[in-house]
Amino acid sequence: DTAVSQTPKYLVTQMGNDKSIKCEQNLGHDTMYWYKQDSKKFLKIMFSYNNKELIINETVPNRFSPKSPDKAHLNLHINSLELGDSAVYFCASSQDPGAQGWMTFGSGTRLTVV
């Protein structure tokens, strides 16, 4: 049973399209995150939700909108996709915001914008 699962694993789409990535965790954690990993493997936080409430919102274009329907799910919707959005997007979860690094990551969604 996968602890943090993301769908789809691969996403190839044209510039200007809108796409969504879904994430689910079955660990019973309260906090979920979206991280972006660029082509140089640099991993940077985008958003964090604790029990459906947004607690971290980094400097991310407002074309990116997270949604947490319940504490086990955190989806990422991206409008008007641009070439620079191509990256691997990782969902992660932790027991609570104070877990300070005890995170479980999903396997990632590799997004390619053409």
Add this chain to the structure above:
Amino acid sequence: QKEVEQDPGPLSVPEGAIVSLNCTYSNSAFQYFMWYRQYSRKGPELLMYTYSSGNKEDGRFTAQVDKSSKYISLFIRDSQPSDSATYLCAMSSYNQGGKLIFGQGTELSVKP
């Protein structure tokens, strides 16, 4: 200047070698220090976790934190081909909502 600096490598060593991976950082508020391992096409997995300064050992892995020098290290003894992966250091400070600041990652290859 990035908050966390890590030599991206790649680093290639023969099986059985001792590997030393390092990160430096600039933010003195960091108190929690982690090493994540990422295999190709997989998500990062937590390998070592240290609070504040000191050493921590787990099997073949030893993590060291020197807060006075703002320097952390991961040592791998008797390296194995299965250790071939990208190693990412990560740090956080208290009350930051779990926000981790990652280094760029060092790609390690252990040759049989």
